[in-house]
Ligand SMILES: Nc1ncnc2c1ncn2[C@@H]1O[C@H](COP(=O)(O)OP(=O)(O)OP(=O)(O)O)[C@@H](O)[C@H]1O
């Protein structure tokens with residue numbers, strides 16, 4: 001059984017307009033994926049696709065007017081989406097840890113970094129402080145911080161961006177979580193530092209047997225660091241499967257377009273599949289397939305909602321023509 005399995009998750013923003021009419025933004029429409037221990041799943045998709053919202057919906061960090069209205073997330077046999085805030089608080093931080101984008105705003109500027117690590121451990125373990133201190137030094141070492149004893153006394157503003165991000169990862173690991181969720185953990189860092197941190201992350205995942213959800217807009221990062229990929233469009237996972245398989249045989253036209261538009265492919269002179277366009281209006285999604293207005297292959301069948309089809313074992317796409325979308329416009333026999 002997977003450590004985390006998310007099935008048909010739907011999240012809406014419910015508000016009222018100036019005439020007091022209810023307005024619903026369909027932000028997550030059908031999110032299904034699973035992660036096993038020791039594996040890294042990369043979630044990719046354009047801005048506004050719902051990647052961060054997925055992490056927040058799964059971990060109970062949504063704020064009104066956002067609300068999970070359907071589906072469920074099951075973690076280690078327990079349904080997260082049915083837990084009280086207290087239960088979620090206990091699970092978060094201890095069993096599920098998060099690393100978010102901006103290390104500067106995630107660290108407390110008024111506390112030395114070592115003390116922040118100790119505090120994170122104390123909140124959940126409650127054991128002797130000396131044990132927490134020892135663990136803090138170990139974790140700083142594990143994330144490649146040189147001379148942990150003296151760095152532990154540093155203030156956050158004394159750290160470079162890369163070091164601050166390492167501290168955040170160390171903090172996420174303090175309580176030996178089973179699941180790590182990293183939302184754009186290296187955005188804004190230079191390419192070399194980014195690669196170092198992702199290498200480190202991959203190492204730790206294997207060593208600690210964690211399951212990891214890595215959110216990124218960078219397909220190159222997924223290709224190099226993830227085992228599985230989930231591609232999001234308009235609040236739905238439109239394709240998922242093993243990384244090599246999906247990159248070699250994209251089954252959904254959106255994924256094919258994304259891959260064709262990566263800088264390496266464009267440089268090699270490969271013809272890019274046209275796939276850009278405005279993001280769909282979440283208040284008024286197109287009928288049937290939500291990708292239809294932007295899909296260069298869309299045919300008549302695409303006015304109906306697509307099923308999720310499995311093309312090879314574990315490789316699925318939300319498309320009437322999964323794996324054969326270039327034939328969608330051919331007349332049926
Ligand atoms: N209060 C709100 N009311 C309606 N829609 C909202 C509200 N807040 C956010 N959204 C929408 O929710 C969608 C999902 O946003 P989310 O932050 O998950 O995107 P993302 O995939 O993480 O994008 P990025 O790559 O930019 O981080 C967006 O399209 C956004 O417009």
Ligand SMILES: [Mg+2]
Pocket residue numbers: 051052053
């Ligand atoms: Mg985001």
